[in-house]
Amino acid sequence: MYASAAQLLARYGAEEIAQRADDSVPSLVDGVLLAKAVRGDDLTGYSPEEQAAAGAALANIERTLRDADSTINGYLASRYQTPVTNAAGVLERIACQLARYFLYDDAVTDQVKKNHDDAVAFLRDVSRGNVQLGPGESGATAQSSASAEMVSEPLVFSREDSKGFI
Template structure:
């Protein structure tokens, strides 16, 4: 199971960029080479799973949006590692740092260890330090 789809990649990086990144000698230079793109997404998802496996039951039943973004960033890096621009390399390194932190438990994906949404108490709680202005405290101003 991949955390992102080819459609997610197209939305994030655009058709033209993906055509250039997936172009091979035997492929149509005007079309995205879908098998190459799908393999990059599969590889990126496998790398993500390596970091999540110690804390979460895989596959996750609900894919957090952050994993879709990270999967796209990692797959984009895998597609152009030979000549990846600095900002792409930086996004990959940031994705790995995030995944390491999730693996250590210092960051959370917002799902429980079974991969479902974490249960929250969706009630608002308001607290106040008390009234600042009151008739007894105003000394003749009110």
């Protein structure tokens, strides 16, 4: 995966992600509980309902991170072998932006939408070859396997053959 649940929480805060990932009504998962669940800490101090809600919230986060990976790979597969391993920093950021957008579902804020749109635009630029993710494993820039080649027959008419008609 390009980003982990811990990286998503570190980037956007456990409280914000908990609010978006917890589907229980009323909300049972706060940032502290979610951070503990992500770290794998002991949750015996919480009620069984809270533990179940934390597990469901963590499952939502993992699902959105997988969706982000699929989106990234969909754009990059035409130019790179996926999953891409040589651009971890930038792809972590992109994966977190996409996962955050997916968590917001139908309540997306303007800033979250802008971050998502910027991430998709970046991925489009990479897929078109306008932006390179970095050197490949061998130190060479990754190249597309698609290439164009022009082949033509020899000239039918030339100045030498036409004796002044052309």
